[in-house]
Amino acid sequence: MNWRRLWAVVIKELRQLRRDHITLAMIVGIPVMQLMLFGYAINLNLRHLPAAIADQALTSGSRQLVMDMLATGVIEPVASARSPQQLMEMLRRGEISVGVVIPQDFEQRLATGEEAVQVLVDGSDTVVQSAAKQLAQVPLTYMPAEPRQSSVPLPPARISVVSFYNPQRVSAINIVPGLIGIILTMTMVMFTSVAIVRERERGNMELLIATPVSSAELMLGKVLPYGIIGLIQTSLILLLGMLLFEVPIRGSVWDVYWSAILLIFANLSMGLLISTRAQSQFQAMQMTFFFFLPSILLSGFMFPFDGMPAPAQWLAEILPLTHFLRLIRGIMLRGADFGELWREWLALLVFIVVMMTLAIARFRKRLD
Amino acid sequence: MPAKSDIAIHARGLTKCFGALRAVDGVDLTVTRRQVYGFLGPNGSGKSTSIRMLCGLLTPTSGEIEVLGLRIPEQAEELRQHIGYMTQQFSLFADLTLRENLEFLAAVQNMPRRQAVQRVDELLQEYHFEGRADQLAGTLSGGQRQRLALAGSVIHKPELLFLDEPTSAVDPESRRDFWEKLFELADAGTTILVSSHYMDEAERCHRLAILDRGRLVADGSPAELTGALQGRTLEVRAERPRQAKRVLVQVPGVLSAAQIGNSLRVLCDESGDCGARVEQAFADAGVSAVVEPIAPSLEDVFVAATNQPVDQLNAEPS
Numbered sequence: 022m023n024w025r026r027l028w029a030v031v032i033k034e035l036r037q038l039r040r041d042h043i044t045l046a047m048i049v050g051i052p053v054m055q056l057m058l059f060g061y062a063i064n065l066n067l068r069h070l071p072a073a074i075a076d077q078a079l080t081s082g083s084r085q086l087v088m089d090m091l092a093t094g095v096i097e098p099v100a101s102a103r104s105p106q107q108l109m110e111m112l113r114r115g116e117i118s119v120g121v122v123i124p125q126d127f128e129q130r131l132a133t134g135e136e137a138v139q140v141l142v143d144g145s146d147t148v149v150q151s152a153a154k155q156l157a158q159v160p161l162t163y164m165p166a167e168p169r170q171s172s173v174p175l176p177p178a179r180i181s182v183v184s185f186y187n188p189q190r191v192s193a194i195n196i197v198p199g200l201i202g203i204i205l206t207m208t209m210v211m212f213t214s215v216a217i218v219r220e221r222e223r224g225n226m227e228l229l230i231a232t233p234v235s236s237a238e239l240m241l242g243k244v245l246p247y248g249i250i251g252l253i254q255t256s257l258i259l260l261l262g263m264l265l266f267e268v269p270i271r272g273s274v275w276d277v278y279w280s281a282i283l284l285i286f287a288n289l290s291m292g293l294l295i296s297t298r299a300q301s302q303f304q305a306m307q308m309t310f311f312f313f314l315p316s317i318l319l320s321g322f323m324f325p326f327d328g329m330p331a332p333a334q335w336l337a338e339i340l341p342l343t344h345f346l347r348l349i350r351g352i353m354l355r356g357a358d359f360g361e362l363w364r365e366w367l368a369l370l371v372f373i374v375v376m377m378t379l380a381i382a383r384f385r386k387r388l389d
Numbered sequence: 390m391p392a393k394s395d396i397a398i399h400a401r402g403l404t405k406c407f408g409a410l411r412a413v414d415g416v417d418l419t420v421t422r423r424q425v426y427g428f429l430g431p432n433g434s435g436k437s438t439s440i441r442m443l444c445g446l447l448t449p450t451s452g453e454i455e456v457l458g459l460r461i462p463e464q465a466e467e468l469r470q471h472i473g474y475m476t477q478q479f480s481l482f483a484d485l486t487l488r489e490n491l492e493f494l495a496a497v498q499n500m501p502r503r504q505a506v507q508r509v510d511e512l513l514q515e516y517h518f519e520g521r522a523d524q525l526a527g528t529l530s531g532g533q534r535q536r537l538a539l540a541g542s543v544i545h546k547p548e549l550l551f552l553d554e555p556t557s558a559v560d561p562e563s564r565r566d567f568w569e570k571l572f573e574l575a576d577a578g579t580t581i582l583v584s585s586h587y588m589d590e591a592e593r594c595h596r597l598a599i600l601d602r603g604r605l606v607a608d609g610s611p612a613e614l615t616g617a618l619q620g621r622t623l624e625v626r627a628e629r630p631r632q633a634k635r636v637l638v639q640v641p642g643v644l645s646a647a648q649i650g651n652s653l654r655v656l657c658d659e660s661g662d663c664g665a666r667v668e669q670a671f672a673d674a675g676v677s678a679v680v681e682p683i684a685p686s687l688e689d690v691f692v693a694a695t696n697q698p699v700d701q702l703n704a705e706p707s
Contacts, residue, residue: 029496033485040484040525228480228541231444233469234497386466388446 022241026234030242034216038246044212052204052254056261059196072096072119075108078127086138090121108141118142194269197262198349199322202342204258205251205284206316207309212247213292214305222302230386237381244289251285252278271356279359280348283369287341290376297383316342344368394458397422397549397580398443403452405438412438414603415452420582420596422548425575427594428584429691435603436584437477440551443582444474457549470498473542477553479534481541483527487518490526491541498545508544516540516570532563539570543579550574552583556590568593588687599694606694611687618685618693623655623664627678633671640670645692656689 038044074090076083090096096119102108108120120141124130130137220226229239255278262268270277291312299305317323319333320342326334337343344365351357351365359366398420405413413435420426428436441447443456445465454461459468481490488509495505513522516536526537535555542550552571556564568590575581575595583594591597591611598608607614627633630648637646637655642663644656657663664680671678 023499025499025502026497029493033482033489033493036489037482037484223483224476224478224480225482227446227476227478228474229497231446231469231472231474231476232494232497233466233499386446387448387462388441389448 022237023235027238027242030234030239031245034243034246038250047208048250048254049257051208052200052258053261055200055204056197056258056265059200060262060266069097070095070118071099071116072121073100073102073108073111073117074098074121074123075102075104076123077103077125078123080128082131083123083127086123087121096121105139105141112141194266194354195350197258197266197268198353199346200262201255201258201281201349202284202320202345203317203322204254205281205345206288206342207313208254209247209251209285209288210292210295210312211306211309212250213244213289214295214299214309215302216243216247217293217296218299218302218305227388230388236384236386240293240377240381240384244286244293247289247292248282248285251289252281255281255285268353270353272352272358276352276359277349280345280352280366283348283366283373284341284345287345287369287372287376290373290380291341293380294376294383297380316340319343321346338368339372341369341372344372395421396455397424397457398426398582399455400443401453403439403442403454404450405435405442405447406450411603413442413449416598416600416603416605418598418605418608420580422580423575423578424595425571425581425583425593427591427597428582428600429586429588429591429597429687430584430600431586433602434600436600437553438603439600440474440553440582440584444468444472444551446474470545471548473545473547473550475535475538475542475550475552475555477557479538481526481534481538484525486523486525487513487529487537488522490537491544494541494544500545512540512544532559532566535559535563535567536570539567543574548578548580550579550581550583552581554584554586556585556587564590588691591687599691601695607690614690615685615687618656618689620661620682621657621659621663621693622683622685622689623657623667624681624683625653625655625667625678626651626681627653627676629676633676633678636670636674636676637667640667642666644696647688654683654689656692 074087076087091098099117100111102111102120105120105122108117108122111117112120122139122141124137124139127137217226220229259268259270259277263270292309295305295308295312299308315336319329319337320326320340321337322342326337326343329337348359348362348365348369351362352359396419398418400416400418403413403416403418404411416435416439418439428439430436438447442449443454443461445456445462445468448462456468457471459465461468482493485493491509491512492505495508496502500508513519516539518533518537518540526534529537539552539555542552556567559567564587571581571583583590585591594611596608596610597614599606599614609617625633625637625646628651630651630653634646634648634653637643637653640663642658642660644658646656647654655663655667657667664682668680671680
């Protein structure tokens with residue numbers, strides 16, 4: 022390893038990057054855009070479903086129930102209705118996602134333990150369906166027991182409603198730490214794989230390999246500037262996460278950065294490996310997505326890891342993002358320290374060493 | 390036979406196959422030091438592949454190579470500090486300035502920083518880039534790019550320079566300037582191997598090899614090569630050259646007849662006495678034409694060696 026040559030490659034890469042305005046824009050644009058998307062738009066904590074309530078009982082108890090349902094914020098009345106038929110029509114026309122029917126004999130049904138309230142759900146959207154089903158379950162399971170316990174039924178119901186609706190509380194606080202991993206996985210793999218293939222496409226590589234520069238110098242020199250970019254992105258997401266969503270960092274900030282550095286280099290070495298294989302920038306992009314999709318789906322970012330079948334879990338254990346998510350959630354949300362999570366960073370370290378070795382071994386200073 | 394230390398490149402039975410295609414087929418080559426050695430041949434004749442094998446970028450399918458006393462491809466890594474290589478396609482970084490490009494190349498050639506700065510300034514001046522050091526390389530014209538690429542390939546003062554069709558996309562004046570530079574370098578002791586498909590460039594080389602479909606079909610100095618064709622070239626002046634050409638191609642022993650303005654340039658095979666037969670044929674056909682011997686050129690050498698008309702030389706490979 023010759024430091025002068027390595028440094029020359031790093032400086033060259035940084036100079037080129039400085040003039041590549043699109044990539045520069047992506048470095049900042051991707052994290053900001055994703056953070057806004059996941060933080061604001063993709064709110065798995067469903068709220069404000071358009072609804073209509075047909076209260077045919079019109080008793081104080083039924084009105085109290087309506088108020089209570091509205092107080093949860095899950096449904097928002099957008100129209101008024103008198104009969105179940107009207108609600109069904111509105112559902113079909115897509116005007117509402119949820120319809121609530123309180124029959125005339127509501128109080129009687131409550132007393133005898135029959136089904137007192139009917140919730141009609143737009144089943145064409147599965148997410149809405151499951152959310153509204155939960156909404157429906159609360160009054161049905163709780164209400165029959167209530168008249169026997171107390172004459173003032175509704176205040177306790179409100180409390181049980183809140184905890185019931187959001188058992189997992191998927192929110193920005195949960196998403197932002199994972200988002201660091203998602204963004205680093207996407208941008209780091211893509212930038213490196215494309216950067217090397219681009220040099221091959223433009224013919225720069227033929228010149229480079231005819232000089233004394235070594236494979237390791239070339240690879241490391243290309244990877245280091247992107248490592249710095251990865252850290253800038255990490256800081257950006259952390260900062261925005263704290264400012265916009267009040268995401269806590271309960272563990273040490275250093276531990277957060279150590280985890281980020283490990284993930285960055287794991288992804289960079291993956292990008293390098295892709296670049297030794299891909300013939301064109303387009304192929305490099307395709308392979309990047311081939312790696313990125315399982316990362317996003319299996320790592321536990323989207324779906325709970327424990328709920329996946331065993332083969333999917335084995336696959337997920339290979340992906341660096343899985344280990345990073347455990348690290349970062351542990352550190353940021355549970356206040357764990359780096360030492361306690363040694364299994365995860367060791368796995369990342371092994372990934373880096375294996376991928377980097379493969380990449381350098383596969384990179385030939387030859388054209389054939 | 391020159392002494393061993395005087396030989397820059399020595400290759401024997403050099404062969405490269407890409408699948409079923411034999412891109413280079415059993416080429417023997419000896420290049421002595423301080424020469425400008427030319428590779429002449431149409432596109433697809435194996436010039437680039439040969440050069441890439443000689444500088445260790447491609448592994449030969451078979452054959453032996455020794456460059457500057459090093460065995461290639463085994464010692465290719467060691468060779469890299471002693472050679473300069475200019476690729477056919479512009480391969481410097483379009484999004485770096487001239488100075489940044491040269492500084493980068495100096496650094497990867499292990500040149501100490503202070504020395505590198507000095508050398509870059511020197512080259513910028515020598516190659517007429519004063520005042521443009523901070524311009525992006527991508528904004529240069531074709532001729533300027535090639536000049537910059539040449540400056541980049543000699544930054545570490547290599548003993549041996551490989552140039553792969555350096556002037557194929559360059560205007561005639563830039564080509565002349567470029568060749569001036571090559572001779573300056575050769576005078577300073579650099580051995581240069583340059584490929585081209587321009588006849589006028591081939592004529593300027595000390596020695597040259599003619600490649601055709603992967604095989605080396607002729608080699609020697611331009612004078613040796615043209616001298617071997619003495620007496621086999623004729624000039625035919627006719628009032629109706631196209632009619633005369635129709636007659637000529639029927640004459641046994643005539644290899645080619647190329648029209649140049651109002652005259653025809655005729656190349657005959659080794660059988661001799663071609664002129665007499667051509668005159669007889671014109672007399673028989675009742676075509677009035679003047680037949681005179683003419684000094685052979687490298688174009689004739691190429692046609693004789695490859696048996697294909699010279700206008701195919703610049704055509705794309707089929």
